[in-house]
Amino acid sequence: MLPPLVTDVQEVQIPLLSAMLLGGCAAKLTRVLRVGSMDAGLGPTALFPMHLRRPVAIAMCAAEFICGVMLLVTIGRFGRGEPANAVRLATGLLFLIATCALIELRTSHPETGCGCFGDFSRSPVSGRTLTRSALLSLAALATIGLPPVHLPRPGAEAGQLLGAAVLELLVLAVLSPELGEALVRLGYSEPCELRRLPAVRTLTALRRSSQWRRRAAVITADVPVDMWRELCWRYVVFPARVGEREAEVVFAVYLRPHRPAIHTALVDAASGGVLAWPTAPARRRGPGWAVPARLARAAAAPARSRRPAAGLVGAVRTGAGRKVPPPGNGSGPGRAAHLPFSRDL
Amino acid sequence: MLQVRREHRCCDRFAATKTTVRTSRRRLLKDAVFRPQNSGADDPAGLPAPGDLPRAITGTVLDISPHVLVIGSGASDTRITLTAGATAWRGAPLEPAGVQPGDQAVVRLHRTQRGVADRIWANIGRVTGTIIERSGDTLLVDEGTTKPRQVVTIPGRSAGRIQVRFPNLEPGYLIDVIGLRRGGTLEARIPATSQPAYPVDQLPPPAMLPGHVPATISGSATWHEPSEEPPGLLGALYPALDPEAGCAEDPVGGVAPRFMRMPYLAIGSRLVVRNDCTASTCTFPVTGCAAVARLFNDRCVTCGTSPRGRVADLTLASFVALGGELERGCFNATITIGR
Numbered sequence: 001m002l003p004p005l006v007t008d009v010q011e012v013q014i015p016l017l018s019a020m021l022l023g024g025c026a027a028k029l030t031r032v033l034r035v036g037s038m039d040a041g042l043g044p045t046a047l048f049p050m051h052l053r054r055p056v057a058i059a060m061c062a063a064e065f066i067c068g069v070m071l072l073v074t075i076g077r078f079g080r081g082e083p084a085n086a087v088r089l090a091t092g093l094l095f096l097i098a099t100c101a102l103i104e105l106r107t108s109h110p111e112t113g114c115g116c117f118g119d120f121s122r123s124p125v126s127g128r129t130l131t132r133s134a135l136l137s138l139a140a141l142a143t144i145g146l147p148p149v150h151l152p153r154p155g156a157e158a159g160q161l162l163g164a165a166v167l168e169l170l171v172l173a174v175l176s177p178e179l180g181e182a183l184v185r186l187g188y189s190e191p192c193e194l195r196r197l198p199a200v201r202t203l204t205a206l207r208r209s210s211q212w213r214r215r216a217a218v219i220t221a222d223v224p225v226d227m228w229r230e231l232c233w234r235y236v237v238f239p240a241r242v243g244e245r246e247a248e249v250v251f252a253v254y255l256r257p258h259r260p261a262i263h264t265a266l267v268d269a270a271s272g273g274v275l276a277w278p279t280a281p282a283r284r285r286g287p288g289w290a291v292p293a294r295l296a297r298a299a300a301a302p303a304r305s306r307r308p309a310a311g312l313v314g315a316v317r318t319g320a321g322r323k324v325p326p327p328g329n330g331s332g333p334g335r336a337a338h339l340p341f342s343r344d345l
Numbered sequence: 346m347l348q349v350r351r352e353h354r355c356c357d358r359f360a361a362t363k364t365t366v367r368t369s370r371r372r373l374l375k376d377a378v379f380r381p382q383n384s385g386a387d388d389p390a391g392l393p394a395p396g397d398l399p400r401a402i403t404g405t406v407l408d409i410s411p412h413v414l415v416i417g418s419g420a421s422d423t424r425i426t427l428t429a430g431a432t433a434w435r436g437a438p439l440e441p442a443g444v445q446p447g448d449q450a451v452v453r454l455h456r457t458q459r460g461v462a463d464r465i466w467a468n469i470g471r472v473t474g475t476i477i478e479r480s481g482d483t484l485l486v487d488e489g490t491t492k493p494r495q496v497v498t499i500p501g502r503s504a505g506r507i508q509v510r511f512p513n514l515e516p517g518y519l520i521d522v523i524g525l526r527r528g529g530t531l532e533a534r535i536p537a538t539s540q541p542a543y544p545v546d547q548l549p550p551p552a553m554l555p556g557h558v559p560a561t562i563s564g565s566a567t568w569h570e571p572s573e574e575p576p577g578l579l580g581a582l583y584p585a586l587d588p589e590a591g592c593a594e595d596p597v598g599g600v601a602p603r604f605m606r607m608p609y610l611a612i613g614s615r616l617v618v619r620n621d622c623t624a625s626t627c628t629f630p631v632t633g634c635a636a637v638a639r640l641f642n643d644r645c646v647t648c649g650t651s652p653r654g655r656v657a658d659l660t661l662a663s664f665v666a667l668g669g670e671l672e673r674g675c676f677n678a679t680i681t682i683g684r
Contacts, residue, residue, distance in 0.1 A: 046542065050515075109542070193558040193608030199589045228371060228611035229587040231558075231682065237374060252378045265377040272373040 011149045012165045013139040014075050016172075017091055020136060021068030027118035028061050043115020044101035047108065067091045077148045088143045095137035102130055120178035132175035192232040197255045199227060202234045206253050211262040215249050218242055218266070218278065229255070240266065242278055368613040368630040400456070401665035403576050406448045406467070414441065414462060416450055418576055425452055425462045434672050435467040436525045436534050449526065453665045466671050470526035471537065471570055472497050474637050475545045476516050486520055489636045492572045496530045497522060503534050510536035517544040519640055521567075523674055537567070537674030538643045545640055558608045564656035565645035566618060566678035567638060568664035568671060579666065580632030581618060582658035584639035587611050607656070608682060617681040618657055622648035623668035632660070645675035656680045 045053045045060070067090055074084035102114055106125040113122040114129050121129075152158040173179050203224075206212050218240040225248070226237040233252045240247040246269035254260040266275045402425070404418030414425045433441040435448070441462065444450060448467040455461040472495045474488035482504065484497040497520070499507055511520055519541055522533040569582065585607040610616075612631050619626040635658040645651040647670075656678055659667070669676045 050544065112542075191558050191608075194606055196588055196609075226371070226374075228613065229589065229609055230375070230611060230614050231608050235371070235375060235378070248374070250374045250378050252375070263378045265374070267374060267377045272370065272377065274377045 007146075008161050008164045009168075010143055010146050012161060012168060013143050014071050014088075014146075014149065016165065016168060017136060017140055017143075018068045018071040020172075021064045021071070021091070024116050024118075025061050025064040025068065027120060028057070028064075028115070029118075031118035043113065043121065044098070044105050045115070046112050047101065047105060063094055067094055075149050080148050084146075084148075085144050088140055088146075092137050092140035092144070095133055095140055099130060099133040099137060102133055106130070117178045120181045122181065123177045126177065128175045128177060132172065135171075135175070192255050195255055197234075197257060199234065201257055202253050202255070202260075203236070205257065205260050206236060206251055206262065209260075209262050211251065211264050215240075215251075215264055215266075215277075218247065219249055239269070242266065242275060245275075246270065247275055368615075371611075371613045372615070400454045400463075401577065401662040402452045402454065403661065404450065406444055406446050406450050408446060409442060409444050411442045414444070414450075414452070414465070416452060424460070425454070426460055427462050428455075431462045431465065433465040433467065434469065436532070441465055451661060451665060451671065464670070468526045469523065469671050470531045471521070471523045471568065471671075471674070472531050472533075473521040473537070473567070473569065473641075474519070475640075476514065476518050476520050478516055479514060484514060484520065491633075497524075497533050498530055499533045503532075507533055507536050510538070511540040513540060513544075517546060519545055521641065521674070523672055535672060535674070538641065541640070541642060548640065558606065561679050561681045562607060562656050563621070563652050563677070563679045564654040565643060565651050565675045566620070566657045566659055566664070566667075566669070566680075567645075567655055567675045568659050568661055568669065571661060574632070574660055577662045578632065578660045579627075579629055579663050580660050581616050581629045581663060582633045582635035582638065583607075583610055583614070583616065583631040584635040584655060584658075585609050586631070586634045610682065614682070616657060618659070618663070618667060619679045619681075620667040620669060621651075621677040621679055623676075625667045627663070627667055629657075629659070629663055645677050647673050647676045649677060651677040 045057045048056050067087065070079075070087040071091060073079065074087050079087070098116075102125050105112055105114070110124055112124065114125050115121050116129070116133075152161045219238045220241050221239045224236045224238050226235075228235055232255050234255055236251045236253060238249045238251075240249045248267050248269050250265045250267060252263040254262070266277055267273060268275055402416060402418070402423055404416040404423070406414065407417045407422060408415040410427075412427050414427055416423050416425060427441045431441045433439050433444055435444060444465055444467045451466045451469065452462050453464045455463045472486050472488065474486040474495065476484050477487050477494065478485040482499045482501070484499070486495045486497055488495060499514070499522075503524075507522060508514065511518075511522070514520070521537040521540075522531070522535065523537050524534040525532045566581075571578065574580075587609045590611060610631055612633065614631045615628050616631060617626060617628050635655065638655040638658040641655055642653050643655070644653055655675075657680055659669070661671070664676075665671065667676070
């Protein structure tokens, strides 16, 4: 007769093993859905030739799913005896084979992650990963011969079982490099230098800004003559006129979707020299005011033959906050194709 | 028989004058916003003119003797003195006098003595891209939509050396080899790097980067053959152009992810490139998108081991001007962005 603590530890193994297997299977499937391919070469599948990677990956995923489900199905009275023991033996062998494969992977592909939990398992196979796999194998083998598991009675018995489960979870957490990766992802915020922000949003934010309203009087066109991005700033250049002088207004817009910092300069169109801003701007409404209204009218009456403003693409919000769709297909990278980006160089 | 696609997309991106004008203009406008007191300088872009870095001369060898090399590029001929210290490469190291008239040569001039050759590379070529098709020892390689597909032959004497570094010479895998140009074919001689284990359609995603991007990024700087670039163009292809502007050089089949997390820039942005092996530094404009270079997650081991990833794909003249050895394929580099 085994001591009660040992029995508790044995009983905890089955749901934990099942959770590990089903979690691993789900993480791999998530990766497949994201990448769109089974033969990703992550984990032990990298040991196989290309044409075998897909079937091996499918087989691994299927084995994990079947073992995970069958462990739960046979935890009670259903399938007691030989069927339950066979499932537990198969699970133990699965983890044993995985341990051997990881040892081989560590030797031949030292930079490859184990892939146990899909994208979370990118760090190279380490001693922790191997120990975890070996421990899970032992845990599965230790449950062979375990009688059907019953729900614990509330009180000391349930507490003991819960304590054993928490302890084992802690051990698994210590042995899982994936936990650190998951925590990093939860708190990850992309640096502004790497953040993707559509040019349309920059233009929208610019046209809503006080800087734009202040400078719109001298701007002579709706369409920027040049636009480019460097690090966290997007530069937008509009043609302008100051008296009889051809000029350009340069906006530097910080890449933030709402209320970005904006700097401006007025330069001579020919020489590029910095000009002083006119002291008494004309009281006319510049393109920054006129365009959204025009686009709103165009959206309200699409059958009209009037062409929309060429430089404004994508979604431009009107003053009332209504979204005005661009002409043609307004989604995807092609929507900003005729903005004056550097591809025309 | 491998069919070479010739109807590649052509563009005037490398029209040197246009690039220089746009680069200078953008620099000027940027300075007008952030540093108005400095605007209006004589050289607002701060980039080297092609004539300021005459260490690289490219052209056809018109005549060669033990002491003088005459090289022609278009209308002008250049006489270059050959000294005992000069070395040459033509598929393998050889004496400079071994270079033959008619060869396409790249000459690096001596650092201190103008008009004296330091190194000569004859008929050197490089193919970097994805293997599209294989027929025996001949490969068809896609280098991106802006370049014609390349035919690479691997002669028996080089096959062992190349296959050690490129074990998967099958469609879908990447290749990067240096060799001799023979007509429209590259005869591969040297592997330029080690082959990534992944096929090109299964690139692992880049690691996440916490905090701000560092001001300087180290990695590998490579070179590429000029396809439509004017001779002597100084510039660099950069792996992370603003996705909103797109990457004209993308491989056929869509936008490929990149490995290094590098800040987004535009054509015309300035890169300060430092050759960590020679300590030479120069500022170059970004002239295009390094679409193929960003598929590689390799290291350069020219002097020590660089961090992973290709940070710049330099034009031939830029690579040579910074002291790079073309047959080595790369140098350890550090780039500084946006100064």
